[in-house]
Amino acid sequence: MPRNTSSQPNPNDSQLNRDQEEIEEALESASTAIATIQERIAQIQRDRQRQAELKNRIDQVIPQLQQVKSQQLKQELKQLTQELEAVELNLESSLFTWGSLKEPFWQAVRFGGLGVVIGWLLKSCSG
Known part of the structure; x- marks a missing residue:
């Protein structure tokens, strides 16, 4: 070649x-x-x-x-x-820095929001 x-x-x-x-x-x-x-x-x-x-x-x-x-x-x-x-x-x-708290904060927001949605779904199904 x-x-x-x-x-x-x-x-x-x-x-x-x-x-x-x-x-x-x-x-x-x-x-x-x-x-x-x-x-x-x-x-x-x-x-x-x-x-x-x-x-x-x-x-x-x-x-x-x-x-x-x-x-x-x-x-x-x-x-x-x-x-x-x-x-x-x-x-x-x-x-305690924002970097160390950032991950748990977003986990709480994510799963807290998911909990609210599941709660609304359960309420609408049972009500």
């Missing part, structure tokens, strides 16, 4: 190039998603460590505050409590 020696592009080459570009884009997208997940995991680990540190410090300050009614200790306790609340809020937000 003679080889195609003309300078005309082979249609299979352009399809291969498109496929390769799509694969490269998918790999880049996956790499970006993995990097984002790794960053979030590192943030959660830092927040958990900070949460433990804050709780330990609060546990140290409370007995001191009960012994010595110091304004400085009260202020430190208030600041520690506020920071602890912020860290806990950040940790809770990592658990």
